[in-house]
Amino acid sequence: MCMQIELLFFGSLTDITTVSRLIAEGMSDTEQLKKYLEEKYPALRTAKYFMALNQQMIQQVHPLQPGDVVAFMPPFSGG
Amino acid sequence: MLLNNRYIRQMILPGFGQAAQEKLRAAKVLIVGMGGLGCPALPYLAGAGVGTIGIMDGDTVSLSNLHRQVLFTEADIGSNKATVAAARLQLQDAEVNAAAYPYLLTNQNALDIIGQYDLVVDGTDNFAAKYLINDACVLLKKPFIYGAVSRFQGQVSVFNIPVAEGRPLNYRDLFPVSPRPGEIQRCEETGVIGVLPGIIGTMQAAEAVKLITGLGDLLYGRLMNYDVLQACSYEIRFSHQPEIPVIDQDSFLQMKYDFDCEEEADIPEINVAEFNRLVQQPDIFVLDVRERHEYPPIDFSDAQIPMSELQELLETLPEKEICVICHQGIRSVYAAQLIRARRNLPVYSLKGGLTAYFNQPGK
Numbered sequence A: 001m002c003m004q005i006e007l008l009f010f011g012s013l014t015d016i017t018t019v020s021r022l023i024a025e026g027m028s029d030t031e032q033l034k035k036y037l038e039e040k041y042p043a044l045r046t047a048k049y050f051m052a053l054n055q056q057m058i059q060q061v062h063p064l065q066p067g068d069v070v071a072f073m074p075p076f077s078g079g
Numbered sequence B: 001m002l003l004n005n006r007y008i009r010q011m012i013l014p015g016f017g018q019a020a021q022e023k024l025r026a027a028k029v030l031i032v033g034m035g036g037l038g039c040p041a042l043p044y045l046a047g048a049g050v051g052t053i054g055i056m057d058g059d060t061v062s063l064s065n066l067h068r069q070v071l072f073t074e075a076d077i078g079s080n081k082a083t084v085a086a087a088r089l090q091l092q093d094a095e096v097n098a099a100a101y102p103y104l105l106t107n108q109n110a111l112d113i114i115g116q117y118d119l120v121v122d123g124t125d126n127f128a129a130k131y132l133i134n135d136a137c138v139l140l141k142k143p144f145i146y147g148a149v150s151r152f153q154g155q156v157s158v159f160n161i162p163v164a165e166g167r168p169l170n171y172r173d174l175f176p177v178s179p180r181p182g183e184i185q186r187c188e189e190t191g192v193i194g195v196l197p198g199i200i201g202t203m204q205a206a207e208a209v210k211l212i213t214g215l216g217d218l219l220y221g222r223l224m225n226y227d228v229l230q231a232c233s234y235e236i237r238f239s240h241q242p243e244i245p246v247i248d249q250d251s252f253l254q255m256k257y258d259f260d261c262e263e264e265a266d267i268p269e270i271n272v273a274e275f276n277r278l279v280q281q282p283d284i285f286v287l288d289v290r291e292r293h294e295y296p297p298i299d300f301s302d303a304q305i306p307m308s309e310l311q312e313l314l315e316t317l318p319e320k321e322i323c324v325i326c327h328q329g330i331r332s333v334y335a336a337q338l339i340r341a342r343r344n345l346p347v348y349s350l351k352g353g354l355t356a357y358f359n360q361p362g363k
Helices: A013-017 A030-040 A042-046 B002-011 B017-026 B038-048 B081-092 B110-114 B127-140 B195-213 B249-254 B272-278 B307-316 B331-342 B353-359
Strands: A004-009 A021-025 A050-053 A056-058 A069-073 B028-032 B052-056 B097-101 B119-122 B144-150 B153-159 B222-227 B232-237 B284-288 B321-325 B347-350
Touching: A004 A013, A004 A030, A013 A042, A030 A042, A030 A050, A056 B232, A069 B232, B002 B017, B017 B195, B028 B038, B038 B052, B038 B081, B038 B119, B038 B195, B052 B081, B081 B097, B110 B127, B119 B127, B119 B195, B127 B144, B127 B249, B144 B195, B153 B195, B195 B222, B249 B307, B272 B321, B272 B347, B272 B353, B307 B331, B321 B331, B321 B353, B331 B347, B347 B353
Parallel strands: A004 A069, B028 B052, B028 B119, B052 B097, B119 B144, B284 B321, B321 B347
Antiparallel strands: A004 A021, A050 A056, A050 A069, B144 B153, B153 B222, B222 B232
């Protein structure tokens, strides 16, 4: 059974990732996921965003379960 | 009777009636920014019967505005947006009390102007204005209906609704400090599809009508993201951020909100390894800005000045390079900006704060 999680990138973050949706495997928690993504996309290190796990904003490290959805949301300023 | 006839189609709605209509007539709404978001919000608020509407914008109409700022015509090019919009509002409903503020919101005029209204609809197009509105609304305890767009996506939320206990959620619970120039691209650089702010601005107007009348569930504690290309929305619930800067009237009046200015200090954020090297140097001053009740106590700081007291004690800091630390490295950036604004010596912030520090092996 694969430990798959779904990643969603919003707004200008897709400039960095080039896609709005990704599947990741083998991530035990949100910190490991963040490190993996920062390795893969170094520009994420300086990007402004918050993370949400299953549509709830998170402020600390959370363990990940198969089927979890992690969203990366930057601030928007246009009007 | 004429009044009833005008609003009859909404007054016959379940739960609406005369009472909701009177609340709208008594309501005072300020729209800050008459651009892509403000233009669609205004006629719907007026149409719904909001009795007093303030319109604020220091900008003039230009040709490149017309694809999304649908209140304006070619004849309006070169005229102030607030003035034109207020005149249009009087044509729509001569009974509405319309006030035009043909200048920009600043921290010097915000408390006076926002203080005259019940709530603020955000029609601005830059972070400085959004943080300024947020902080003024926090100080004045006024609801803030937030909207913003980026290319094909928009965000909507409602902040600062009075709560029975504790403090209400505000914009800084989502994004505690404003992005620096270059961290996030602006609308004129990224582009925006015209209909998108139309959708987001009318969503904001809908939230304002719900807030005034007490109908339905507000987008409070929820950030809605709408993607016009996918035609789908994604909602994120959020709660209190423990690390947000404390706003009081003095810090608000002294804060430099215009992050677009080049002289805004860019605070270097150092990681734990860099921090460990830095503290070996003799002339570095480590400043802990956590509140006094926060744990754990540490023995490697030179002083602890809680964020809530820092503004008043800036003068007491030594003429040395300073590294600011806090629990998670968010408040410390804000503190470092306050310090940097007063002096020309290097100021650093420990990225990830003490959480990162105590996560290193051997700690």
